[in-house]
Amino acid sequence: MVCGERPDCAEQMRGPGFAGGWPEFIFHDPTAKRYSARRAEYFGHLDLLLVDEDDRVLAGGWGVPVRWNGDPATLPGGYTPANVLAVEQYEAGEVPDTLVVQAAQVRGDLRGRGLAEAMLTGLIETAAGHGLTRAVAPVRPTLKPKYPLTPMARFVTWTRDDGLPLDPWLRTHVGMGARILGVAERSMVMTGTVAEWESWTGLAFPDSGDYVVPDAFAPVRIDRAADRGELVEPNVWVRHR
Template sequence: MISTPVRSDARKWSDEQLAELFSEGFPSFITADRLVKEYIGRVREFFAGLDLMLLDADGVPVAAGWGVPLRWDGRADALPSGYTDALVRAVQGHEQGIEPDTLVICGAIVTPSLKGQGLAGRMLTALREAGQDAGLARVVAPVRPTTKARYPLTPIESFLRWRRQDGTALDPWIRTHERLGAEILAPAPVSQTMTGTVAEWEGWTDLALPESGDYVIPDGLSVLRVDRDADVGLYQEPNVWMRHR
């Protein structure tokens, strides 16, 4: 039995519980987005009511998801450029006293051993309901397509159109959103930008990067561009904007 959603800050969770929940979450280089680091503390402070967990019968977290509120006029060309820009707009809007009208679902994750049991959909539904309770009329999400890493050379503009023979999206995470009624709005080719030294990227990817150039990296949705002379690696991650309502 899965509980009704609770706020992630409702109580202190054990390291073991959180380690299991997030054990197959995101690649280590996802933390290299410097702008996210600048804003994430204020996101957690300002929008804790949109940071939720689902618990099992024993009170163990089995799914988590979170979002941010911002103001958006409903036009695709007025969307944030992606995940990072959504955080920036939400925080700046809050600090400027701008009344939000849109929930941006920033992410959802399920304990690996429980994948395929509908928990991701339940988590997304819980976030949508939390947004509605907060008076946010619209719901959008910069979706990170899970199978895009198999096609890092394919532009996101092409990938988001790929379908299976039954007409549903090739990517399972896009498919999950669509099953809940969401529609693809627009590509977000630069949803996040990650930078680091060559040594940092070699650590994050477990690859040797002996010369300047573009590299296909594990779990990368696009390629890593390495400049050995400048000692920097640049990775720009694409997402897909989807609208739930």
């Protein structure tokens, strides 16, 4: 089902069943906020929902279309830069050829049942129906918050004995035939006041400096003199077949 056909989908996706999948700070990338309304208006036809017989949302996903030449070096900088590129290309009249999958989220009590793979497949097939012949994704590895001091470029090289990625979400993509292209070093940049960061994380930041915070991929940098905290989040680019 297309998300735009369900006015309540956004509310359900941020409700109790889904909220555990996203830390609060993830909603505070100011550039992403500036483009979010236009993204939803222009590309709602690429947003999908999986619902049960009682019309409850089980999983949801969305993406944006961009024009890309297939060279990993020319990919946008990550999640937020892909939003910006998609909106600006659309407004310039450029014809897209590539889907950037931005999320495929499953309700918390249903994870591990193959619904994420089904959602990814649905997003890619829907995009193909709209003439998008490539599909890439800036993936947020689910294990990365356990290793916030490890550079993402190193983290993506970690594998299990069977050669598959140690990270389960990267492993899902690779198991579907995706190929890791590289690191999106500035996929999202979350900013806020010191008080806001203390509220989002439940921690105190008495001094300026770098702090490890729950659910973050890297330390947040606190500048008390400027009353500002900033978290630069890296993601991993993968390309689906």
